[in-house]
Structures are given as structure tokens and as C-alpha cells.
Amino acid sequence: MQPIQLSVFSEIARLKQVVVHDPGPEVDLMVPGMMEKLLFDDILFGDHARQEHALFRQVLARVADEVLDVQDLFVEALADEGVKLAFIEDLRRLAGLPDETCNLLRDMPSAQAARSVITGVPWDDMPSHTPWEQEFDYRLRPIPNLLFMRDPASVIGDGYSVNAMATWAREREPLILSTIFRHHPRLRHLTDQDKWFDQVNPLIRGEIKAPVSLEGGDILVVSDKVLVVGCSERSTTDAITCLAESLRADHVAGEGRFEHLVMVLMPKKRAAMHLDTIFTRISEDECLVYPPYFTDGSRELLNVVVMDLRHQELRFTTQPNLLAALKGLGIDLRPIFCGGQDYIRQQREQWTDGANAFALAPGVITSYRRNLATADELAKAGYRVLTERQLLADASLDLLDGRKYLIQIESAELSRARGGPRCMTMPLSRTGR
Ligand SMILES: NC(=[NH2+])NCCC[C@H](N)C(=O)O
Numbered sequence: 001m002q003p004i005q006l007s008v009f010s011e012i013a014r015l016k017q018v019v020v021h022d023p024g025p026e027v028d029l030m031v032p033g034m035m036e037k038l039l040f041d042d043i044l045f046g047d048h049a050r051q052e053h054a055l056f057r058q059v060l061a062r063v064a065d066e067v068l069d070v071q072d073l074f075v076e077a078l079a080d081e082g083v084k085l086a087f088i089e090d091l092r093r094l095a096g097l098p099d100e101t102c103n104l105l106r107d108m109p110s111a112q113a114a115r116s117v118i119t120g121v122p123w124d125d126m127p128s129h130t131p132w133e134q135e136f137d138y139r140l141r142p143i144p145n146l147l148f149m150r151d152p153a154s155v156i157g158d159g160y161s162v163n164a165m166a167t168w169a170r171e172r173e174p175l176i177l178s179t180i181f182r183h184h185p186r187l188r189h190l191t192d193q194d195k196w197f198d199q200v201n202p203l204i205r206g207e208i209k210a211p212v213s214l215e216g217g218d219i220l221v222v223s224d225k226v227l228v229v230g231c232s233e234r235s236t237t238d239a240i241t242c243l244a245e246s247l248r249a250d251h252v253a254g255e256g257r258f259e260h261l262v263m264v265l266m267p268k269k270r271a272a273m274h275l276d277t278i279f280t281r282i283s284e285d286e287c288l289v290y291p292p293y294f295t296d297g298s299r300e301l302l303n304v305v306v307m308d309l310r311h312q313e314l315r316f317t318t319q320p321n322l323l324a325a326l327k328g329l330g331i332d333l334r335p336i337f338c339g340g341q342d343y344i345r346q347q348r349e350q351w352t353d354g355a356n357a358f359a360l361a362p363g364v365i366t367s368y369r370r371n372l373a374t375a376d377e378l379a380k381a382g383y384r385v386l387t388e389r390q391l392l393a394d395a396s397l398d399l400l401d402g403r404k405y406l407i408q409i410e411s412a413e414l415s416r417a418r419g420g421p422r423c424m425t426m427p428l429s430r431t432g433r
Contacts, residue, residue: 004186004428006194008155009224009257011281012359013430014400015064020057020425021149022069023049025119026142027417038169039145042416049413053147055388056366056409056424062391063360063399068428070149071118074176077184078114087179091117093204094175101139117176118146145170148419149426150276153177154216156196156227157257159250161243164199166213166234174200196250197243214239217274217423222281224433225259226329228322230275232266241307241314248309257433260329261307264322266293267300271351276422278338278355279322283363283404286381287323287333288374290350292343294323294335336381340373349374352411353420360407364399366421369408378406 004017028046030038060067078084088105091097104121105113120142145151152173154161162178165171178200181187199211218230227247229240240263250256264275272278278290292300304325308315319325326333338355339346349355354371367374369387379385383406391397391407399405409421 001186003189006155006158006160006190007429007433008221008427009157009433010430011220011222012283012362013432014361015060015359015427015430017066017068017428018060018064018425019068019070019073019149019428020053020060021071021146022053022057023144023147023414023417024071024115026144026146029120029122029138029142030144034141038141039167040417044144044413044416049417052410052412052414053424055392056414056421058392059366059388059407059409060360060425063364070146070176070180070426071115073180073184074118075111075114077180078110080183081110083179083183084110084113087117087175088113090175090179090204091172094200095172097140104139116140117172118143143170143172144417145419146173146176147414147417148217148423150419150423151216151274153181153426154219155426155428156219156221156247157224159194159196160190161197161214161216161219162195162200163197163215164203164211164213164239165215166236175204196246197239199239212236212239212242214243215274216426217276217419219243220275220279220281222262222326223331224257226262226326226331227258227260228262228264228275228279228326230264230266232275233268233270233273235274237263244307244309244314248307248311248314251309252312256309259308259310261309262322262325262329263305263307265303265305267302270418271347273418274423276356277353277420278350280355280357280359280422281333282336282357282359282365285332285334286336286363288338288355288357288378289323289335290355291335291337291339291346294321296321296324336374336377338371338374338377340377342373345373352415353418353423356420356422357406358421358425361400363404364407365405366407366409368411368415368420370411370415375406375408 027044121140202208215234218235220228244261247258293302339349349371354374357365357367383404
């Protein structure tokens, strides 16, 4: 197996290796009573969600060298019995799993244990519910949000971050990712030196009591020098400062490239749970934005704090507008409006992830098809708009021919889980530095 070299110095450079997760039985196991707590806005029709996701993966594969599923990586990492037992012990400490559930997992062959950690294990006998998750119908609850691979871990430059989730619903996910980064045969060459941020392992070891949360949807590697991070409902100032401090130390040691971290002060609300729900970079000189947050004069304009990482201590300055701050750092991005000019469509399309595009290459993006006003804006900016079926039906169409493309992906089911194309991907490597 070829080792994987982490390398993400851009949001838009050509995609080489990316991790996703096909929504499996864990979405079929969700009952209405747990929907809200598990951060979905509806019960998904799993088969349709899987069809949509399969098409999405085919689109990614038109450019990427490898499209990997996190579940396969996890099964491979757990194939070693020692890794499996250590993972179960970590999970017991992290989530307070009862002995009975731990024993159940220990007795399973490793591939089945790995899958069960994701899909969950229903009680086969309802009356035997213990008080520990009485409200649910599971011995081990499913983790349906793993579909949003962006959030539990992030590759930043040639290192990674084991994120710390803000919600109970997703607490298990970073532990899975941490296990993969430490033990998967293609990744175990990585050391603790390659890790920018981690609250989960210190928590398990009892070194910290209350983790500070940081989620991948808030982390954007806007260039090889600038990171933009949302301080949101999900990611805290403390966690972002901790990440900045570790990038700063690396810079000062003469190794790191990142010079600035721009923290965006976001409203704490579900519609804008992560920065990538309102802002994504899509080409060398364009970004997609939810306009009220980025337009001078708007009552909702978001301020930013620019952290300079090049000195012996972090230095902070505050600025009113992200786009102006980025321009000051040499990144001049023209905003394309999610939802066009109409305030109602802006809100509707932002809600269905119209601003959450995923770039396969500079100016080659995927987005949900339902966001039609956003697609019109992109067409006006010179993007050739194609549905994924049109793309997949034409094997000769080369997405890397130098033109700009918007590939619209089907999203009737996927969008109900409140995440878009960028949320569903964790790039491991892109070309260049
Ligand atoms: N990067 C993102 N915007 N991810 C969206 C995650 C959606 C998921 N249901 C959650 O609430 O956590």
C-alpha cells in the first residue's frame, strides 16, 4: 500500500486524494425522536441519499486520483486486534460506554466492530434498555453525520488536526479519524509532530477536563500562507487560538508556511453553523458568499480578527470585513452571490448550501442543483453549468481543460441533513504547495 503524503495548501488546487463517506445503514437507523439531537432536519430516504452520494463520488473521481471512504480506512486500521482493543478502550473513556457494550464490540470480528461503531447497534430486545440512552433505541447509537467528512478532522498543509466536536451527536467521529491517522498502514508514518490540534486524546488521557471545540467546516486553507477560520456556533476562540499558536510555533521554528490566520466572528446560529456555509473559495480570484455577511454597509457584516503567526507571540488586529482583510494579505477575491441579488433567495439558497461549493480544481466546482439563483450568478461569471448526469454521460469532457465549470449534483435527500458538497469531503492532498 502506497503511503499517503498529506498536502493541502489550497482550497482549490487540483484534487488528488479525498475522503468521503457513503451514508450507510446509520442513516436508515435514525428515528424521528433522535433527529434533532443528531443534527438532521429530516429522516432521510437512505437509498436515494446513497444514489446521490454515489453520483457525487463519480464526479470527484473525474478529477481526483483517489476517492476513499472513511469506513474502509477505519476497517483497515482496526484490522490489527491491538488497535481494535485500544480503540474500544478509548471509546469507553470518551463516551462512557457501559461494559456490556464494550464487550459486545470486543467479541465482534474487527471489521464488524468498525462498522458497528459507525452504523450503531440497535437493541434486539427493547425492554432491556438501560438508563444510559433510554431515550434511544440503541445499545450503541449510530453516527449519521460521518457523511460530513469535513468536520471531524482537517488536513492543513502537510499536517492534520483532530477536531473537537461541539455536539454530543458527533463526539465519536474525531476518535475514529485519530485512529486512522495514527494506525492506518498508509498513514501511520505520521507522528505527533504532524498534528496541529488535538483535544480528544488529551481528554481520554485525563490531561484536560473540558475540550474546546473546533470543527472542520470552519477551517479553510485559503492559500499556502493564509488560513481562514470561523469562530462559530461550533468553533471557539480558545480552540482557534490554540491552532494559531501551534502554526505560529511551527513558523518560528522555520518549518511552517502559514503566516496569517483570519478568524471570522460569526453569528451563533444553525443556518451558519460553519464558515463554509457562508463562504467558500472557488477559483484564483473568486469566492462564493452569503452576501449580507460580507458586504460593506450591511447590518450583518462580519468582523474579523487577523492573527499574525510570524513572531514570537501571536499578534492580533481587528478588521471590519473578511474580503478587505484578505485583500490586505494579497488575496483579492471577487464575491459571487449565493442566491443572486434577491434577499429571499439568498436566505433560501444559503440554507440549502448554495455557498458551500467544493472545488475540484481552480474554477471547477460542484454544488447542489437546487440552488438555481446561485447557478445563474456563476453562469454570468463564465462558469459552464452542467448537471452531474450530463458530465458522467460524456467521458470525453475534460474538467481540466482550462474552462470554468459548475457541476450540479442531485441533493433532494442529502441536503436535508444540512450539509453541502464541501461538508462531504476531506481532502488529503491537492497539487502544489
Ligand atoms: N461543514 C459543514 N458545514 N458541515 C455540515 C454538518 C451538518 C451536520 N448535520 C451537523 O449539523 O453537524
